[in-house]
Amino acid sequence: MEFLHDTVALSRMQFALTAIFHMLWPVLTTGMAIYLVVVEGLWLKTRNPDYYHHARFWAKLYVLNFGIGVASGVPMEFQFGTNWAPFSEAVGDFFGSVLGFEASMAFMLEAGFLGIVLFGWERVPPVVHYIATILVAFGANLSTFWILTANSWLQTPAGGELVDGKFIVSDYFEAIFNPFMVNSVMHMFLATLETSLFVIGGIAAWYILNKRHSAFFAKALKIVLAVAIAVAPLQIYVGHLSGEQVYHHQPAKLAAMEAQWETIPAGQPADWSLVALPNDELEQNDWELKIPNGLGYILELKPILSEPVLGLKEWKPEDRPHLLGLIYYSFRVMVAIGFFFAGLMLWTVLQWVRGKLSDAEIDGQRWLMRAWIFAAPLGYIAVEAGWIVRCVGRQPWTLYGQIRTADAASSLPPENVLVSLCGFAIVYSLLFLCALYFGSRIIRKGPDLNIPVPIFDRATSLPVKHSPDRRPLET
Incomplete structure (x- = not known):
């Protein structure tokens, strides 16, 4: 229980708690916003009322996630000024600016047009509403860009240098386009989209399995599948x-991800550790199962590596990551879920080609529907596992190779941090229970297929009002 008296450890735990909880919500909003753009576009093109009702139904889950994401994200950023003040003072010129861009550009854009998306169906022309939906989706994913840009810069700092404890930026574009940025943004963008696709697909499968609006939700599953064919x-x-980037830029993290204690020289075959029991104290793996030449194929797509894979023993204990079991298995969980998604996608495509996803046949695909329901929460687990590898594997550095985590934390009484940590745990637990309650309530109730589809005057593009009995009134 020594960590209860360690301010740095408690501050890390608090930030981990808020980050892990907050990440649950924007993951779905960023991906689901793209899905809303797709279904609304299909409605405008085909005028099939099913697509309109899909847009209305899924928007309810979107706004629930958006609200909780806002509530949980603001306290997380406040910690940079409370628990991590020395870090903020040192890197605020760049890191603070990027977080400010996320709030002023991305969040404000998403929040500003969300009202039109939710309440503007019969108040603005269809094209205006569709543009609002596109801007909401763009804002949500622009947020991903700026957040990943900031975090990538922590992994591979560029565009300046640390002078007298303060990072002086000489080239903002070099800092933004740091070595990790492009792949990190793409990896997270695809992760949010893939998670959202399998959540939507899992919910659709639940309705199909329970024979509720099977034909209606079969459309959702097919849209999800059409996108997942490329995304997975x-x-x-x-x-x-x-x-590969970790291999070249963060060799200590790679060694932790693979529980690799000894260096593998260049020109030597590199086995991949499938399962192991890392022992940090003895600097060895108590037990492991290896795949011959596996690591070579993973890193360079060939059995013999052209560059060495450095082992953890190359660094002093204080200069290398710890919590090796957490890093090692988080990486494998993330990879396993990614391949499971690809396999489920292939299975579903096969059934689609065989005609088993038709309105007459889809009710009989019970095991396939169960697999989609099982897959629904896995994307969240993969995203959280990936962020654990990314951030815990970066230790003991906050700004990689330049600012240690121990030097980045504020000098606070540990009991104060413990109280705030417990407070966050309680509040976030209540928010999580509320999200489960309201989310399950939306799903149990299901879509309202009696909502009248908006009718617009062709000459003016203005909406035609509806009478109380849902019949259109002349303008």
Whole structure:
């Protein structure tokens, strides 16, 4: 229980708690916003009322996630001024600016047009409403860009240098386009989209399995599948590119991800540890199961590596990551879920080609629907596992190679941090329970297929009002 008297450890735990909880909500809003753009576009093109009702139904889950994401995200950023003040003072010129861009550009854009998306169906012309939906989706994903830009810069700082404890930026564009940025943004964008697709698909599968609006939700599943055909394999490929970046820029993190204690020289075959029990104290793995030449194929797509893989023993204990079991297995959980998604996508495509997803046949695909329901929460687990690898594996550095985490924390009484940590745990638990309650309530109630589809005057593009009995009135 020594950590209860350690301000740095408690501050790290508090930030981890708020970040892990907050990440649950924007993951779905960023991906689901793209789905809303797709279904509304299909409605405008085909005038099929099913697509309109899909847009109205899924928007309810979107706004629930958006609200909780805002409530949980603001306290997380406040910690940079409370628990991590020395860090903020040192890197605020760049890191603070990027977080400000996220709030002023992305969040304000998303929040500003969300009201039109939710309440403007019969108040603005269809094109205006669709533009608002596109801008909401753009704002949500622009937020991902700025957040990942800031975090990538922490992983591979660029565009300046640390002078007398303060990072002086000489080139903002070099800092923004740091070595990790492009692949990190793409990896997270695909992760949010893939998670949202399998959540939507899992909810649709639940309705189909329970024979509620089967034909209606079969459309949602097919839209999800059409996008997942590209997203699932692309995510695996981009994940491979991200692993290559860690190999070249953060060798200590790679060693922790693979529980690799000894250096593998260049020109030697590199086995991949499938399962292991890392022992940090003895600097060895108590037990492991290896795949011959596996690491070589993962890193360079060939059995013999052209560059060495440095082992953890190359660094002093205080200069290398710890919590190796957490890093090691988080990485494997993330990878396993990515391949599971690809496999489920292939299985579903096969059934689609065989005609088993038709309105007459889809009710009989009970095991397939169960697999989609099982997959619904897995994307969240993969995203959280990926962020654990990304951030815990960066330790003991906050700004990689330049500012240690121990030097970045504020000098606060540990009991004060413990009280705030417990307070966050209680409040976030209540928010989580509320989200489960209201989310399950929306799903149990299901879509309202009696909502009248908006009718617009062709000459003016203005909405035609409806009478109380839902019949259109002349303007």
